[in-house]
Amino acid sequence: MPTHHKTYHPYISPFDPCPPIAVKSYSTPPNLYLGFQPPNLPQFSPREALKKGTLWKVFYDPYYSPYERAKEGSDS
Incomplete structure (x- = not known):
């Protein structure tokens, strides 16, 4: 089963003046896997489809940043 959230490790230069971000993440839409x-x-109902941005439930993917996911996990 493919995941909608992927991670990668970017190149970190020894000359980079900023603190590096070792792992970056991104979200892929569900239509890639259908x-x-x-x-x-x-x-969805017409009213809910306008809120969600799609008519079909399989194409709906709420975006959460990695920081929001980290907050959800720390609350439990």
Whole structure:
């Protein structure tokens, strides 16, 4: 199962004047993993689709920054 949040390790120069960020992350949209749109996908109501930005539930992906995910984990 592919994950929507990926990480990578950028090159860190010994001459970089700023403190390096050792691990960077990014989010990939769910439509990359679907391939094609099958018929009869579940849909949001029109009002909710306007809020979510898509009509089909499988294409909805709420974006969370890595810092928001870290806060969620520390609350529990």
